[in-house]
Amino acid sequence: MKILVCISHVPDTTSKINFTHDDSQFDSNGVQFVINPNDEFGLTRAIWFQEQQAATVTVVNVGGPDTEPTLRKALAIGANDAIRVNANPTDSFFVAKQLAEVIKNGGYDLVIAGKESLDYNGGMVPGMVAAILGYNFINSCTELTIEATNAKAIREIDGGREKVSTSLPLIIGGQKGLVEEKDLRIPNMRGIMTARAKTLTVVEPVEASVHTKAVKFEKPAPKSAVKLVAADNIDELINLLHNEAKVI
């Protein structure tokens, strides 16, 4: 089985977010970048398939040379090889088109992407790739098993979960649950050393339409100070929630 894991290069979840150039661009100064957490769960699941079911795992990212350390980290975790599509990932459809091209050329059976990246939170790319290629698609996937060309999965729904089955080729939008958090792989020294020798192919982008553009960023307005209520004055809290905030 050939697996492709789509990796987004995103600010660490503890990052404070700032903007530059008249608030038109994200300021990456002093920001630590990581593998998008939703993708990390998918990557670890892919490595499990590699170890248990002799799958090969390729990782891919659409981005500039600055994202290569993130791809190298994925290689150090155990991916066999990596592809970087040399383009600025401006728009979901553009990114999906690039990934679809890589998938078509590579003949992958299973494509694992995170259900959303923690920077622009679009949540569009895996579904768009599936729609472009006509592949089966499961979003918000929290469990996945594969036997021959059959897949069984669990996906989250509002207020519960759903067991589904389908066949390969398949693309999933994955998330926490694909593996337990404690089972996430951290690169060890041997992994880091071998990652250096693994292939990281750079490909040029194909032409694709761009439908959306992020034009301006803004941070939420500073909040007014919290209104503290004495622990023995619950009536006051209820009064504030009822009469001032009007939420009860």
Added chain:
Amino acid sequence: MSIVIYAESAEGKFKKIAFELASYAKKVAESLGTTVTAVSINTQDVSELSKYGVDKVLKVTNDKLVGFSAKAYADVIQQAARKENASVVVLSSTTDSIYLAPLVAVALEAGFASNVVGLPESYLPFQVRRTAFSNKAFNSTEISSDIKIIGLAKNSYGIFENTSNMATEDFNPTVSENDFGIKVESVEKGSGKVSIADADIVVSGGRGLKGPENWGMIEELAEVLGAATACSKPVSDLDWRPHSEHVGQTGKPVASNLYIAVGISGAIQHIAGINSSKVKVVINSDPEAPFFKVADYGIVGDAFEVVPHLIEKLKAFKAQN
């Protein structure tokens, strides 16, 4: 030209979000001088939509579409959008809508903006405000395609009555076998009485509760308020509560009207997950807990004393109101 919304339903009845979408679309339609068409799939009584400004309902009744199928539903919505010559399609931010949205976007060759939190900032160019960086920022996005798709964030616009003279039309879109590549084997509903996604009020507990055996008071507080229960990441990592209750940047986002955090200190990832909630109440024994910086109301006190007291007082309040 028209504005098309997908009016989601569950078990034959519209979800509340359908009315928020209708209210929002009506306002957009007024600005553009056009009408609102709603797509309803297997909803028995569609008349309720007329209260919120919908001009026409395309009523789909099809046994094949009784259970949710992203591809089939996306196919229905894109056919409706084409038939109505839609300039804007408005979807919600439920798990189902987020699943089908990219499929609709590709079919219509349309730009999509998810997590939209307000009316378009401008129409020429078409620009909407959305959240980004897990609610740590807002981002104005320009959509340049002919058809624009908006994913409206829950509780971001509100529900406004605006009675219209609504027409109902039976609509029979084509669905093919190809649409059903994903087969649903079974559906399990969560144990909570109210789901986090649907809840107007969420009561959430953190490590300050000391153990899963103390969750009874969180559940009781939620029950009094008709709220969903949730928890912080360490709590789900410790298996005190199921992963499905984990709220935060890597868990579920919450956009409720009221969010009550009990014994949660307020890590940056947790705050990101609840930032879209309107009113935040924090109960914590540590006055230095970072959560107090983003809260609207706070009580510095021992949860084991404050919460039972709050439950008792709320019961009395509910009895009177």
